[in-house]
Amino acid sequence: QVQLVESGGGLVQAGGSLRLSCAASGRTFSRYGMGWFRQAPGKEREFVAAITWTGDWTYYRDSVKGRFTISRDNAKKMVYLQMNSLKPEDTAVYYCAASQYHSGSSTGGEYDYWGQGTAVTVSS
Numbered sequence: 001q002v003q004l005v006e007s008g009g010g011l012v013q014a015g016g017s018l019r020l021s022c023a024a025s026g027r028t029f030s031r032y033g034m035g036w037f038r039q040a041p042g043k044e045r046e047f048v049a050a051i052t053w054t055g056d057w058t059y060y061r062d063s064v065k066g067r068f069t070i071s072r073d074n075a076k077k078m079v080y081l082q083m084n085s086l087k088p089e090d091t092a093v094y095y096c097a098a099s100q101y102h103s104g105s106s107t108g109g110e111y112d113y114w115g116q117g118t119a120v121t122v123s124s
Helices: none
Strands: 004-007 010-013 018-024 033-039 046-051 058-060 068-073 078-083 092-099 118-123
Touching: 004 092, 018 033, 018 092, 018 118, 033 068, 033 078, 046 068, 046 078, 058 068
Parallel strands: 010 118
Antiparallel strands: 004 018, 018 078, 033 046, 033 092, 046 058, 068 078, 092 118
């Protein structure tokens, strides 16, 4: 079992930055592939970024490449999403997710555990 708690969301102007954090519980955190997803009002949830168990490979949706960076600290059981050059279209609730059997997946259905989400609002 893994429990995930996100933090770091808030209101920011376009062009600004935020760093989202995801704190995980559970003894085997380092064996989980981790990902960030987001859901904007009235839209379906979409993949944002993923990182492998060891953190040696990352994957991003095209619209955030070069602006967002996912990272993890297995010793601290933390996953981060550094978001730079934010745009109004990045406004959404951001969710951290853990996958027991898939590492670096962009498919939400392959994630087993989800956090409660943290809201990000980017004003123009």
